[in-house]
Amino acid sequence: MNRATSARTDLTAATGDKIGAAQPRPASWQILIVDDDPDVHLTTEFALANETVLDRPLHFLHAYSAAEAEALLAKPNDIAVILLDVVMETEDAGLRLARTIRDKLCLSAPRIILRTGHPGYAPEHDVIRDYDIDDYRTKSELSRIRLFTSVTTALRAFDRLQQLLETNHRLEQITRDLEVLNIDYLEQREAALSAARAKSRFLNNVSHELRTPLNAIVGFSELSLRAIKDQRPIPPGYLEDILEAGRRLTSLVDDILDFSQLDARKRQLLVEPVNIQELIDYQEELFHGEATRLGLTISIVPGDRNHVSSIDRSSLSKVLGHIISNALRYSPRGETIEVSWRIEGGTIGIFVDDHGPGVPKSVKNNLDEPFSIGQEVLTKDASGLGLGLTICRHLMNMMGGRIAILDRAGGGTQVRLLLPEQAV
Numbered sequence: 001m002n003r004a005t006s007a008r009t010d011l012t013a014a015t016g017d018k019i020g021a022a023q024p025r026p027a028s029w030q031i032l033i034v035d036d037d038p039d040v041h042l043t044t045e046f047a048l049a050n051e052t053v054l055d056r057p058l059h060f061l062h063a064y065s066a067a068e069a070e071a072l073l074a075k076p077n078d079i080a081v082i083l084l085d086v087v088m089e090t091e092d093a094g095l096r097l098a099r100t101i102r103d104k105l106c107l108s109a110p111r112i113i114l115r116t117g118h119p120g121y122a123p124e125h126d127v128i129r130d131y132d133i134d135d136y137r138t139k140s141e142l143s144r145i146r147l148f149t150s151v152t153t154a155l156r157a158f159d160r161l162q163q164l165l166e167t168n169h170r171l172e173q174i175t176r177d178l179e180v181l182n183i184d185y186l187e188q189r190e191a192a193l194s195a196a197r198a199k200s201r202f203l204n205n206v207s208h209e210l211r212t213p214l215n216a217i218v219g220f221s222e223l224s225l226r227a228i229k230d231q232r233p234i235p236p237g238y239l240e241d242i243l244e245a246g247r248r249l250t251s252l253v254d255d256i257l258d259f260s261q262l263d264a265r266k267r268q269l270l271v272e273p274v275n276i277q278e279l280i281d282y283q284e285e286l287f288h289g290e291a292t293r294l295g296l297t298i299s300i301v302p303g304d305r306n307h308v309s310s311i312d313r314s315s316l317s318k319v320l321g322h323i324i325s326n327a328l329r330y331s332p333r334g335e336t337i338e339v340s341w342r343i344e345g346g347t348i349g350i351f352v353d354d355h356g357p358g359v360p361k362s363v364k365n366n367l368d369e370p371f372s373i374g375q376e377v378l379t380k381d382a383s384g385l386g387l388g389l390t391i392c393r394h395l396m397n398m399m400g401g402r403i404a405i406l407d408r409a410g411g412g413t414q415v416r417l418l419l420p421e422q423a424v
Contacts, residue, residue: 028059029155030078034069034097035085035115040139044083047144053155066093070100079110080158081151086116095122095131102132109161111154115139209252216245251325269312269398271422276348277305279313280339283320287328295333298324301340309348310422315395319403322388323352323415330356331412348419355412359389359405 031048033041045060052058061079063069066088073079082101086094094114101107112133116122117140127136134157135150142150220238227234284298291298320339327337335355342349389403396403401419408414 028057029053029080030061031058031151032061032063032069032072032079032082032110034063034066034082034088034094036064036088037085038064040085040115044147047147048151051148051151053152054159058151065089066097066100069097070105073101073105073107073110081154082110082112083151084112084114086114086122087118091118092122095127098131098133108132109158109165111158113137113150113154115142206252206256210249213245213249213252217242217249220245270314271310271312273308274311274313274316275306275308276311276341276350277303277307279317280320280341280350283317283324284339286321287324290325291328291337294328294331296328296331297336298328299336299338301338303341304343307343311348311419312399315399316417316419319392319395319417320350320352322392323417326388327352327354327356327413327415330354332356343421346421348421350417350419352415352417353408353412355408355410358407358411358413 033044035041035044041060041062041064048058048060061072063072069082069084073082084094084097086092088094090096094116098112098114101110101112112131114122114127114131114133114136116136116138124136127133134154137146137150220242224234224238224242227238280300284300287298324337324339331337331354338351338353340351340353389405393403396417396419399419401417404416404418406414406416
């Protein structure tokens with residue numbers, strides 16, 4: 001489960017209940033009696049033993065010194081009310097403990113009722129003003145009814161405070177979850193906008209790339225028809241340009257169809273015996289004319305001419321064709337494209353070396369993002385949809401292989417096609 005999904009689950013759970021609803025509580029109210037006089041403990045418990053507040057009975061805990069009470073309160077507990085004597089180990093031991101409870105132990109929920117048998121040591125006005133307590137009584141005035149009233153009032157205040165704390169905790173959790181969901185939404189929105197922009201650029205690129213050969217086909221066809229009407233010979237260059245534009249258009253359409261099949265996971269492999277050297281020689285023949293037109297040479301370094309392996313001929317031909325086509329497109333005139341292959345350690349390696357400008361790092365690292373590649377590689381002298389390398393990577397993965405693009409030491413690029421060898 002990712003961070004955003006977890007946040008949705010927590011948010012649903014939090015908002016599914018009424019905010020401020022009571023959480024599971026102890027069966028009884030926990031009352032801590034802190035006094036150095038054992039008789040006070042007995043009389044207090046006797047006076048309140050059979051009482052209930054908000055339909056819950058009272059349970060009593062005992063501490064006979066401020067130090068003992070602090071140790072008890074420092075542990076996890078559900079103490080709701082503390083009946084605290086002022087004078088114990090020292091004349092202000094209870095007052096010091098009240099400060100310790102709030103400031104050192106950071107217990108803000110338990111209600112504190114101060115009791116004293118010596119009111120002169122701690123004037124009521126000063127104690128109520130300076131200490132976070134709920135009541136301050138002399139032991140002589142705490143009759144059974146007065147004690148019950150003070151404890152009940154403190155328990156109600158504690159219960160309401162607990163509800164407020166629970167509500168605040170839930171609101172904080174909801175706020176954190178909403179922040180996570182908002183971050184997730186912004187990330188998804190940015191990804192969607194980025195994809196939309198990339199696809200928009202891609203469609204514009206498609207429109208431009210298709211229009212170029214179509215304009216050439218229409219234009220030279222019109223010129224050829226005009227020559228026929230005027231009973232003039234058709235210049236050979238017109239027909240060559242129409243043929244070249246038609247081939248270019250076919251290649252573009254093939255790329256789009258190939259990518260749509262791969263993207264929809266519709267393409268299936270057809271494994272058959274293939275002579276690797278014959279397949280490479282055929283690619284050289286196929287691109288010989290294009291290389292000559294561009295002033296380039298394709299050099300084949302033969303491997304084992306008799307070796308046959310079980311491979312998807314169509315997929316490997318398409319991959320190799322794309323790589324050789326790219327090498328021709330970006331290599332300067334007069335250079336040589338070298339194609340070689342060999343078998344090492346059960347792997348067939350086909351290597352295409354060129355002397356072009358190299359493949360941008362952003363393209364090499366993002367072969368799965370076709371809609372962003374085209375804009376990276378377009379130049380005045382080269383065009384394309386940015387699908388070729390992505391198609392190659394998908395096809396190589398389907399065949400159990402991989403494609404590696406390396407920079408050559410002297411400039412240019414080496415593309416390695418690595419496939420598992422399956423001898424026939």
